[in-house]
Amino acid sequence: MVKNEEMNHASLKKFLSELSFSHPVVQLSYIGESVLGREIPLVTLGEQNAPKSVLYVATHHACESICTSLLIKFLTEYVSLYEKNGSSYQININALHKMRKIYIVPMINPDGVEYRLNGVGENNPIRERVIAYNGGEDFSLWQANARGVDLNHNYNAFFDEYKELEKERGITQGRTKFSGEYPESEPETAALCNLIRYILPTLEGVITLHTQGEEIYYSSRGKLPKKSVHVSKILSKMTRYNLCEPSDTACYGGLTDYLITTHDIPSFTVECGRGTNPLPYDMLGKIYTDVREMLFTFPILF
Numbered sequence: 001m002v003k004n005e006e007m008n009h010a011s012l013k014k015f016l017s018e019l020s021f022s023h024p025v026v027q028l029s030y031i032g033e034s035v036l037g038r039e040i041p042l043v044t045l046g047e048q049n050a051p052k053s054v055l056y057v058a059t060h061h062a063c064e065s066i067c068t069s070l071l072i073k074f075l076t077e078y079v080s081l082y083e084k085n086g087s088s089y090q091i092n093i094n095a096l097h098k099m100r101k102i103y104i105v106p107m108i109n110p111d112g113v114e115y116r117l118n119g120v121g122e123n124n125p126i127r128e129r130v131i132a133y134n135g136g137e138d139f140s141l142w143q144a145n146a147r148g149v150d151l152n153h154n155y156n157a158f159f160d161e162y163k164e165l166e167k168e169r170g171i172t173q174g175r176t177k178f179s180g181e182y183p184e185s186e187p188e189t190a191a192l193c194n195l196i197r198y199i200l201p202t203l204e205g206v207i208t209l210h211t212q213g214e215e216i217y218y219s220s221r222g223k224l225p226k227k228s229v230h231v232s233k234i235l236s237k238m239t240r241y242n243l244c245e246p247s248d249t250a251c252y253g254g255l256t257d258y259l260i261t262t263h264d265i266p267s268f269t270v271e272c273g274r275g276t277n278p279l280p281y282d283m284l285g286k287i288y289t290d291v292r293e294m295l296f297t298f299p300i301l302f
């Protein structure tokens with residue numbers, strides 16, 4: 001079902017439209033639009049009145065869009081197991097579907113992915129500005145959104161402190177690390193935070209996929225929601241990834257920080273695979289083997 005090539009926004013949207021059309025178990029909607037007007041897909045699995053939910057998010061960073069394919073592989077496997085009343089890791093998918101909602105945002109940064117795969121585009125209204133931020137037309141290492149904001153520094157967690165650090169280090173709009181004007185200044189992060197606030201009454205846990213390092217971050221400056229330690233140990237065992245504490249610029253403005261500090265939700269940043277970003281796409285199968293059990297099991301850990 002998944003083609004052996006990296007997805008951009010157009011191919012993702014087409015794939016999800018077709019999948020949801022032919023498989024009613026897949027509910028497709030959009031949480032908002034990116035800076036350049038690309039709709040941000042949300043897939044919802046699970047029955048309407050399922051009492052608990054989890055959220056999976058991929059590809060804050062454009063160079064890490066192999067993570068989109070990880071969630072698509074999970075989604076297609078879930079659908080095929082559901083339709084044959086099958087199980088994965090002793091979890092019957094039909095039973096899971098009744099008990100848990102799984103919200104999936106497979107590509108939170110579609111514009112950044114487009115820049116990296118196909119360049120900024122001739123008709124991009126901010127073309128000259130973005131080329132200047134990037135220092136040239138080679139976008140192969142671009143991580144940020146369309147206007148040079150690193151989405152995983154744009155959440156409301158230690159934001160003012162990070163602004164000071166940015167000043168000290170001369171970090172401005174560009175391919176990575178710039179946090180934006182204010183928390184949720186970017187339409188992508190605002191859309192995701194609106195979703196989170198909406199689903200908060202049932203939301204039990206969140207996994208955000210990045211690459212690379214084979215590491216799991218589960219705390220924010222020592223703050224730990226009640227179940228975080230217990231769940232992090234299970235996730236570490238399943239993936240064989242190491243548990244880590246964030247350091248330096250990774251301590252500010254990330255989605256995991258925001259969820260832990262503002263909402264007290266157990267949240268995990270999973271750095272998939274090992275190598276240099278962007279990881280080669282042919283590592284997809286190996287990395288999926290690492291994270292597969294985690295993705296199927298996470299919803300029932302709460």
Ligand SMILES: [Zn+2]
Nearest residue numbers: 061064210211
């Ligand atoms: Zn990342």
